Amino acid sequence: MITRRSLAGALAALALLAAPAAAQGGSGKYSELTLGVIPAENASGTTDRYAPLTAYLTKALGVPVKLRVANDYAAVIEGQRAGNIQIAFYGPASFSRAVMTGVKLEPIVNQTHNNGASGYYSVLYVRADSPYKSVEDLKGKSLALVDPNSTSGNQAPRFFLNKAGYDVDKLFGKTVYAGSHENAVLALVQGTADAAANLWNSETDTMVTRMATKGMLKKPDGSQMGQSDFRVIFKSEFLPEGPFAMLASLPDDLKARIRRAFIDLPTADKAAFDRLSDGKDLGFAPVTLKDYQPIIEMLKFNDDQRRKS
Structure with missing residues (x-):
């Protein structure tokens, strides 16, 4: 015989079995x-x-x-x-x-x-068709950073450039936070920045290679850009x-x-x-x-x- 109490108990048991593991x-x-x-x-x-x-x-x-x-x-x-x-x-x-x-x-x-490796590097990119070959060449130029709390896009370049004798805020005439690694690269592509800070895992795995794979990097003539269209002029020490x-x-x-x-x-x-x-x-x-x-x-x-x- 099914009573109200036994039915309630059965329903409670079913509810427990159906509940998510976190419950x-x-x-x-x-x-x-x-x-x-x-x-x-x-x-x-x-x-x-x-x-x-x-x-x-x-x-x-x-x-x-x-x-x-x-x-x-x-x-x-x-x-x-x-x-x-x-x-x-x-x-x-x-x-x-x-x-x-x-x-x-x-x-x-x-x-x-x-x-x-369980880590990567911070780099400064310039366009390969630019005249910039060294950090010194960027004096007074513009830099696209990523976010104040980004490692490769802000903290690491400030730290390692300082170790190399450069103060980011004094070296560059203008610094801007682009908001994401992709946006920093796009600022460089579009000419709104002379250099961009970004991540670099290996020769075949960078933000540039990932964006190129997605077709996000275009020259004014519509042709696709790739890693060879960018030059690394500064590279940090290894980062976890x-x-x-x-x-x-x-x-x-x-x-x-x-x-x-x-x-x-x-x-x-x-x-x-x-x-x-x-x-x-x-x-x-x-x-x-x-x-x-x-x-x-x-x-x-x-x-x-x-x-x-």
């Missing part, structure tokens, strides 16, 4: 998670790149994961500070800035590129690749599942992993806060220089 095992308040991503490229390109990852995480974690493409780097930092973004992809400087300003984070993994990071305040069981999901991604969903880098990365490497201490020191140096100026 079980101590992760109760997270019926949905948000993955925040810094704007390295335009919003549609970033969405296309990270949508397969969010679908994979939704399946692996058993809870809906939505993607949030930030308008700028600071929006990711502040979203995590407020607890509205539980998982994020950062550049090394924006991650370090978040840690320095009190956001409690745990880095998870960063990407290992096709050259075997930016991490995926999660809030330290998340329940331990949920953090363990998130960490496992990222470690498993390259084999569990190779298509989603390859989409992150257009198939040019080999895998993920676990990282800790210690890996970003050199970047924290770089930011402290730059902050001190700015206060003195």
